[in-house]
Amino acid sequence: MARTAVVAGTATAVSNRVSRRQAERWSQQEQGYYQQQQPYPQEQYAAPAPAEDDRDRQIAQLKELADLKTQGILTEEEFAAQKAQILGS
Numbered sequence: 001m002a003r004t005a006v007v008a009g010t011a012t013a014v015s016n017r018v019s020r021r022q023a024e025r026w027s028q029q030e031q032g033y034y035q036q037q038q039p040y041p042q043e044q045y046a047a048p049a050p051a052e053d054d055r056d057r058q059i060a061q062l063k064e065l066a067d068l069k070t071q072g073i074l075t076e077e078e079f080a081a082q083k084a085q086i087l088g089s
Contacts, residue, residue, distance in 0.1 A: 061086050 068078040
C-alpha cells in the first residue's frame with residue numbers, strides 16, 4: 001500500500017509540474033500574440049501652423065529658391081522638391 005501511495009504521489013507531482021509548464025508556455029505564447037497585434041491607428045492631426053518667425057523664414061527661403069530657379073540654377077523638379085521640404089509637405 002505504501003508503494004501505491006508513493007507512486008500516486010509521484011504521478012500527481014509530475015502531472016502538476018507538467019501542467020504548470022504547459023500553462024506557462026501558453027501564457028508566453030499569448031503574450032507574444034498580443035505583442036504582435038497591430039495597435040489601433042492613431043488619429044492623424046494636422047501640424048500646427050508655424051509661428052510668425054517660422055513663416056517669415058519660410059517665405060525668405062521660398063523667395064531665394066524662386067530666384068535660383070529664375071536664374072536657371074535650379075530645375076523645376078529641384079525647386080518643387082525644395083519647396084515641399086520647406087513647407088513640410
